[in-house]
Amino acid sequence: MVESTTVLFGLPGVRVVGVSREPGGTRLVELVTDEDTAAACPSCGVFSTSVKERVSTRPKDIPYGEDRILLQWNKTRWRCREEYCSRGSFTEVIEQIPRRARTTGRLRTQIGAAIGDAARSVSEVATAHGVSWPTAHRAFVEHADRLLTEPAPVRVLGIDETRRGKPRWEYCKNVERWVRVDPWDTGFVDLPGNQGLLGQKEGRTTTAVITWLKERTPEFREAIEYVAIDPAAVYAAAVRTEGLLPNATLVVDHFHLVQLANDAVTKVRRRVTWELKDRRGGKSDPEWANRRRLLTARERLSDRNFAKMWNAIVGEDPTAQILSAYIAKEELRTLLSTVKTGGDSHLTRHRLHRFLTWCIDSHIPELLTLAKTVDAWWPEIHAFVTTGITNARTEGYNRLVKTVKRAACGFRNRENSARRIRFHCTRTQRAATQTSC
Template sequence: MSEPTSLLLGLEGVQVVGVERRPDRTRVVDVVTADGGAACCPDCGDRSSSVKERTITTPRDIGYGPDPILLRWNKIRWRCRNQACERSTFTEAINQVPARRRTTGRLREQMGLAIGDAARSVIEVAAAHGVSWPTAHAAFCEVADRVLQQPQPVRVLGIDETRRGRPRWERDPDGRWYRIDPWDTGFVDLAGDQGLLGQVTGRTSMAVAQWLAKQSPEFRSSITHVAIDPCAAYAAAAAQALPDAQLVVDHFHVIKLANDMVTAVRRRVTWDQRGRRGRAVDPEWANRRRLLTARERLSEHSYAKMWNALRAKDPGNEILAAYIVKEELRGLLALARSRPDDHHLAYQFYKFLDLCAQVNLPEVVKLATTIEKWWPAVAAFIGTTITNARTEGYNRLVKQVKRAACGFRNLENSRRRIRFHCTRKQRAGIQIHC
């Protein structure tokens, strides 16, 4: 019965010699060493045949079914007979349970993947496997440090920020209060499968430039495009550290600026006409979602209902004018599907600026000024269709890890957990061995 039971246990290096069940339904599995190399001295490598004593250890192993299981390992302490070896005695050890280990390698791997890949909290995984928090966390660190590597050269780099904690107020030595708004900036491989390459504290140009400076010259020279949102700090850092890379502004954030412009016009018109905030009886409030919806997503009935209601209640047609500007900007960005030449693209951009000048609303002028300032990066998106969508997706995973951990006190642990969870696609199909 020992061979089938040993095969069922599946722990390489040991053989099952007996199984018993205690009154509390705990199954005790007695095993002995089956690895011939366990009798070799770890220092000199000589095989020993001199037994000093026998000892019993109970390393923690993965569970089998609902009932608890106790692994009882009967092993030998040997004497090393090599006179030139400094070690006098040693205890049997196998790959799954090295010397002075109280957990098996497969248990540590299982806990590490549960914490890293599944984004479960350390205390939850520790309780599920009957170990302490430090043991579960050390298992994750062992798995993560074995897998995570230095970032390799990338072609397209995505940069975006995520909030690391709630804003808080602190007092300086002069007694003045100042606000601390913690942020983390993440770097993502947009063209490959490396996922999240790293994080730095803050969202300043200095923080981004310092992270890029720490990378190898091959890493920096391989970057051809940098995708960001319209952030002056990131643009300055990219221009400083990556002078040969093309800056690309994500079109999602450009459209968001246009939607914000429409919302600002709608609110201002309501205040000017009614001296209060919008209510459900106001047509501009009732159609607020239609104003932010793309024209092709609106049915003819919904579009006509919005248009007629705003024409009747807004004598200056300011809201509809802002809506038309927003749709024209969307049409300009949609040219990315046809990849126009530079001449045609410049002509369409001039038409958009001319429309903004004719509308001549403060909010529209502000939007046109912003688009004109960022136009080279916006035109780069139209020419390459590079977006920061993958970076935004990793931001969601970052927040998921932070919620599961209920916050981090140690910055190193935070970044290790986050990067491990955000590199699952890279490890897909690769088995992690202990």
């Protein structure tokens, strides 16, 4: 019976000698050491036969059934009789319960997996397993450190930023005044591979990107062939730093370019409304009522909705600036869609000329700014047209980062934040995070 109970209990290194129920109803499992090496001195390795005293400890273990159980491990303190050994005595230990441990190894593994694989908050898991927050967090750190390794070289690197918290005011001693601090983290993603989020660096500056890349090995930096970013000058400056990424080509993500075009349409619509009516738009204004249609791709609008939007705005805007901005946005989308044809050079040049000509001939300030932006970033945009590389996966990981932050109810420690976020944004952990959150 006792042997069957030991097998059922299943904790290596100990043997069950009895199970009883305490007055409060708690089950008490009495254990003794059942491991040959437990009597060996940890300093000299010699087995001892001299018993100094009997001691007992009550480590916490995984729950069984609806109620938790208590463990009482009765073990021996041995004397070391070897003259050359500096250790006078030692207590039995097993792999599942190391020296001075108050929890079993399988309990720590279960806690680490609950926090990591299921994306639960540390406080929630600590409460569920009856341990303190530091104990649960240490279990997750141990679990994460076993799985997280130094990033392997990648061919295509994605860079983007995510907000880490609310803006705050801090006193700067250099300028002797309070300054606004907008906390951001820059993330680095393996776009075509399976490594997911490779790491984060505090800030969204050129220095942050350069620092993270310099922390990697020369082989890692030399293996990068493409770097996908949004049209951010600080990231471009970092990638273009001489000697940092010798084989890298910058690629601008097309999503952000279309977003810039949509912003230009919105700015033109708002400005025209103020100029014509000396107020902001309202429900009775056709340009306001059709604001979503103006931002929708032409192929996603039915012919009926497109005609309704076009005719309503034509009759309301005699300057035709709103529809000119809409056409410019569609011309940019047409230019970017050249990627579907394999980046044909003749077609690309034709569509680029048509887009720039339309923006310049319109004499609309917002469109001129958009044209200047596209012209300034054209080498990077052309790299997208010819390669089709996007930063879409990076944006997806940004969503996961926000999910982890909500589950953790915020992070105060920067190191804990980076570890937790990277763990959940690796390829192997992403499915579990999406399912549980």
